[in-house]
Amino acid sequence: xxxxxxxxxxxxxxxxxxxxxxxxxxxxxxxxxxxxxxxxxxxxxxxxxxxxxxxxxxxxxxxxxxxxxxxxxxxxxxxxxxxxxxxxxxxxxxxxxxxxxxxxxxxxxxxxxxxxxxxxxxxxxxxxxxxxxxxxxxxxxxxxxxxxxxxxxxxxxxxxxxxxxxxxxxxxxxxxxxxxxxxxxxxxxxxxxxxxxxxxxxxxxxxxxxxxxxxxxxxxxxxxxxxxxxxxxxxxxxxxxxxxxxxxxxxxxxxxxxxxxxxxxxxxxxxxxxxxxxxxxxxxxxxxxxxxxxxxxxxxxxxxxxxxxxxxxxxxxxxxxxxxxxxxxxxxxxxxxxxxxxxxxxxxxxxxxxxxxxxxxxxxxxxxxxxxxxxxxxxxxxxxxxxxxxxxxxxxxxxxxxxxxxxxxxxxxxxxxxxxxxxxxxxxxxxxxxxxxxxxxxxxxxxxxxxx
Amino acid sequence: xxxxxxxxxxxxxxxxxxxxxxxxxxxxxxxxxxxxxxxxxxxxxxxxxxxxxxxxxxxxxxxxxxxxxxxxxxxxxxxxxxxxxxxxxxxxxxxxxxxxxxxxxxxxxxxxxxxxxxxxxxxxxxxxxxxxxxxxxxxxxxxxxxxxxxxxxxxxxxxxxxxxxxxxxxxxxxxxxxxxxxxxxxxxxxxxxxxxxxxxxxxxxxxxxxxxxxxxxxxxxxxxxxxxxxxxxxxxxxxxxxxxxxxxxxxxxxxxxxxxxxxxxxxxxxxxxxxxxxxxxxxxxxxxxxxxxxxxxxxxxxxxxxxxxxxxxxxxxxxxxxxxxxxxxxxxxxxxxxxxxxxxxxxxxxxxxxxxxxxxxxxxxxxxxxxxxxxxxxxxxxxxxxxxxxxxxxxxxxxxxxxxxxxxxxxxxxxxxxxxxxxxxxxxxxxxxxxxxxxxxxxxxxxxxxxx
Numbered sequence: 001x002x003x004x005x006x007x008x009x010x011x012x013x014x015x016x017x018x019x020x021x022x023x024x025x026x027x028x029x030x031x032x033x034x035x036x037x038x039x040x041x042x043x044x045x046x047x048x049x050x051x052x053x054x055x056x057x058x059x060x061x062x063x064x065x066x067x068x069x070x071x072x073x074x075x076x077x078x079x080x081x082x083x084x085x086x087x088x089x090x091x092x093x094x095x096x097x098x099x100x101x102x103x104x105x106x107x108x109x110x111x112x113x114x115x116x117x118x119x120x121x122x123x124x125x126x127x128x129x130x131x132x133x134x135x136x137x138x139x140x141x142x143x144x145x146x147x148x149x150x151x152x153x154x155x156x157x158x159x160x161x162x163x164x165x166x167x168x169x170x171x172x173x174x175x176x177x178x179x180x181x182x183x184x185x186x187x188x189x190x191x192x193x194x195x196x197x198x199x200x201x202x203x204x205x206x207x208x209x210x211x212x213x214x215x216x217x218x219x220x221x222x223x224x225x226x227x228x229x230x231x232x233x234x235x236x237x238x239x240x241x242x243x244x245x246x247x248x249x250x251x252x253x254x255x256x257x258x259x260x261x262x263x264x265x266x267x268x269x270x271x272x273x274x275x276x277x278x279x280x281x282x283x284x285x286x287x288x289x290x291x292x293x294x295x296x297x298x299x300x301x302x303x304x305x306x307x308x309x310x311x312x313x314x315x316x317x318x319x320x321x322x323x324x325x326x327x328x329x330x331x332x333x334x335x336x337x338x339x340x341x342x343x344x345x346x347x348x349x350x351x352x353x354x355x356x357x358x359x360x361x362x363x364x365x366x367x368x369x370x371x372x373x374x375x376x377x378x379x380x381x382x383x384x385x386x387x388x389x390x391x392x393x394x395x396x397x398x399x400x401x402x403x404x405x406x407x408x409x410x411x412x413x414x415x416x417x418x419x420x421x422x423x424x425x426x427x428x429x430x431x432x433x434x435x436x437x438x439x440x441x442x443x444x445x446x447x448x449x450x451x452x
Numbered sequence: 453x454x455x456x457x458x459x460x461x462x463x464x465x466x467x468x469x470x471x472x473x474x475x476x477x478x479x480x481x482x483x484x485x486x487x488x489x490x491x492x493x494x495x496x497x498x499x500x501x502x503x504x505x506x507x508x509x510x511x512x513x514x515x516x517x518x519x520x521x522x523x524x525x526x527x528x529x530x531x532x533x534x535x536x537x538x539x540x541x542x543x544x545x546x547x548x549x550x551x552x553x554x555x556x557x558x559x560x561x562x563x564x565x566x567x568x569x570x571x572x573x574x575x576x577x578x579x580x581x582x583x584x585x586x587x588x589x590x591x592x593x594x595x596x597x598x599x600x601x602x603x604x605x606x607x608x609x610x611x612x613x614x615x616x617x618x619x620x621x622x623x624x625x626x627x628x629x630x631x632x633x634x635x636x637x638x639x640x641x642x643x644x645x646x647x648x649x650x651x652x653x654x655x656x657x658x659x660x661x662x663x664x665x666x667x668x669x670x671x672x673x674x675x676x677x678x679x680x681x682x683x684x685x686x687x688x689x690x691x692x693x694x695x696x697x698x699x700x701x702x703x704x705x706x707x708x709x710x711x712x713x714x715x716x717x718x719x720x721x722x723x724x725x726x727x728x729x730x731x732x733x734x735x736x737x738x739x740x741x742x743x744x745x746x747x748x749x750x751x752x753x754x755x756x757x758x759x760x761x762x763x764x765x766x767x768x769x770x771x772x773x774x775x776x777x778x779x780x781x782x783x784x785x786x787x788x789x790x791x792x793x794x795x796x797x798x799x800x801x802x803x804x805x806x807x808x809x810x811x812x813x814x815x816x817x818x819x820x821x822x823x824x825x826x827x828x829x830x831x832x833x834x835x836x837x838x839x840x841x842x843x844x845x846x847x848x849x850x851x852x853x854x855x856x857x858x859x860x861x862x863x864x865x866x867x868x869x870x871x872x873x874x875x876x877x878x879x880x881x882x883x884x885x886x887x888x889x890x891x892x893x894x895x896x897x898x899x900x901x902x903x904x
Binding site for chain 2: 029030031032089090092093096153154155181195197199201206207208209210211212213214215216217218219220221222224225227228229230231232233234235237239271275276277278279280281282283288291292295296297298299300301302303304305306307308309310311312313314315316317320321322323325327350351352354360361395396397398421424425426427428429
């Protein structure tokens with residue numbers, strides 16, 4: 001009888017094949033025309049859970065369905081809840097992909113496809129670890145619940161609303177999530193902090209119709225000029241967000257944490273080369289890693305208005321729009337931030353212009369204590385799988401559900417990322433290193449044992 | 453034997469049918485994929501000129517071809533050069549058209565199609581007037597040359613370069629152009645001033661690839677934030693263009709002209725209703741008509757960057773872009789404006805960003821004297837056709853070739869517009885009033901007689 005670890009080693013080809021099939025499904029949650037693929041991906045996950053040996057159920061919500069599975073045959077042992085998502089970001093801009101976003105392709109040991117690392121590959125390796133234990137030992141050393149959702153990329157709205165009703169069923173000692181990155185190649189990490197988020201969409205209306213910019217220019221406010229003026233005031237030249245009260249509740253970084261971040265091997269020069277920029281940019285007084293991990297930020301994520309085609313069109317457009325979002329840190333309150341942004345937008349709206357501000361989703365930041373049993377177990381499990389001690393990092397990304405798990409279930413989330421910073425998450429040519437896909441499954445298989 | 457005027461009255465149906473066929477041709481010059489339609493429209497015009505009785509020739513250029521026709525059988529009489537264009541603006545946004553942009557449709561006495569008023573309908577009525585004289589009287593009372601180009605909507609580059617080589621052939625006493633508007637319904641006008649233009653396209657590059665705005669936000673300058681900041685500084689809250697030196701060469705409006713503009717029936721309240729805005733906007737200290745006709749302006753004509761699809765995508769985009777243009781007045785020099793704008797863009801480019809500024813086209817403003825023989829003749833011709841004295845107006849639009857005609861041929865352009873301000877030029881649902889299409893031909897037929 002092989003061990004679970006041997007099973008994982010000998011089943012790499014099967015695991016890769018399954019992931020490839022999973023990645024072929026264009027389960028984009030942001031665009032409703034991909035609803036059939038959302039359901040197909042949900043079904044794919046349910047089948048895998050069942051075949052891995054979990055008691056599996058698809059739970060309908062007001063949005064995309066959840067897939068839930070459990071194995072509870074270890075009375076007296078801890079219970080963990082593994083969380084992940086089967087939905088992916090939109091693949092735009094399509095013309096920058098080397099191979100199609102939904103035609104998974106392996107190059108240099110990486111599998112390229114939308115969702116490869118975020119979060120299909122990282123989520124699926126947990127199911128591989130469960131399968132390895134049940135198919136070899138016949139059982140798991142701890143109790144495991146798995147909850148996979150289909151709206152993480154659009155703010156986890158449906159799961160968030162369903163969570164209170166599932167409270168008893170989901171009871172656990174810790175949540176485990178793999179939806180983030182290691183510190184670098186071959187350097188495993190435990191992510192102990194995530195930023196929160198507030199995402200807005202702004203609609204700006206000027207004249208009732210597109211106008212000739214020669215005949216009518218200078219007579220009515222141009223909505224594209226207006227939106228540029230408004231968004232141009234969001235952040236100052238020193239990287240400081242200009243929304244009044246924005247920094248009021250920000251918990252300052254402790255000297256201990258600043259020291260710990262400064263001790264990590266990170267070079268601005270190397271980072272600039274990697275990013276292709278001649279200068280880093282951000283809030284004055286903080287290092288690049290501090291700004292990325294632990295300071296709130298504001299980015300315009302998209303903008304449009306007027307003529308975008310070839311050549312010159314002399315139009316004074318009737319409307320313009322933009323998407324912009326804030327990343328939040330403890331203890332910024334999303335509701336307070338929303339109110340502040342609404343007041344700010346009102347204050348910078350020029351005369352002759354109508355604006356409408358919609359919000360897509362919001363979530364608070366989370367930071368978890370490092371001295372807990374799950375963190376200690378995960379530290380040992382990662383060291384087993386990688387032959388190297390993990391480092392403790394924070395992340396600028398948001399997993400909105402973490403703060404809900406804390407609120408509803410009363411437990412912290414253990415974030416074990418197996419991705420890399422150059423995985424092109426949310427960008428063209430997203431990838432996941434297959435070696436980490438396999439080592440990740442090994443680490444999770446060890447985690448079960450360590451937590452027992 | 454009918455008179456030319458009777459011929460025009462009795463041939464309305466034929467003229468309408470021909471215009472309809474002409475408008476079916478999608479001769480968009482801004483987008484190279486419409487090149488076959490450009491050539492088809494060129495050919496259509498050449499056929500009409502020939503059948504109207506002109507000696508006709510297609511003149512190749514480095515860009516789209518010119519159509520040239522002449523009738524020079526009136527020695528000792530004045531010679532006019534009629535100028536127009538067979539190319540049209542792009543039809544975007546397509547979804548706002550009630551009937552297709554290239555499916556001409558008559559509603560309430562107006563013909564709806566891209567190019568209906570700008571400039572296919574207004575140009576074609578000249579050919580109808582020529583045809584009316586030659587088919588009835590057998591000759592024209594003056595010498596007439598006709599030059600129709602195919603790049604007016606993209607800056608008249610090819611004709612501008614070809615002009616010096618055609619100088620002897622095009623010699624004339626005045627240029628006549630119908631590519632503007634009347635003052636209002638049933639109120640004919642002679643346009644004695646046009647603005648110039650300088651049109652730019654700005655490309656802003658940040659990081660080498662699209663980034664996850666959570667993981668990387670706060671570490672590199674976001675190009676969409678950057679372009680908003682930059683464009684937001686172009687015009688201040690009081691409508692003043694912020695490019696240093698921009699107003700240096702502007703000829704102030706004379707008290708006489710301000711009085712004349714103020715005497716025209718125009719109401720800001722009615723204008724606001726028509727435009728669907730709650731406030732007019734523009735340079736402080738000038739009336740709406742003054743700003744539209746005689747003060748320089750700046751409009752962003754298009755902007756793009758990041759995610760424009762449905763829902764939320766948390767991306768820090770790699771690039772952004774915009775098109776923006778300035779309308780110029782006497783004596784602003786396009787070359788000086790270009791240099792000023794380049795210096796301004798450089799001065800507002802934030803660190804960590806690369807910019808590239810391209811210029812599409814430039815032209816100086818023109819203002820022609822009102823006391824010339826052609827203007828006097830046109831005044832009488834319009835009064836004949838409309839039964840009402842014309843008013844003298846300026847226009848915010850640009851006809852870049854006017855200043856070239858002045859420079860190369862040494863003659864002023866007589867601008868007799870038959871469009872209306874609500875013709876949706878450069879917008880969806882462009883139209884031309886068929887009554888003015890017919891009255892315009894009558895006015896031009898009278899003009900030939902008045903100039904003789």
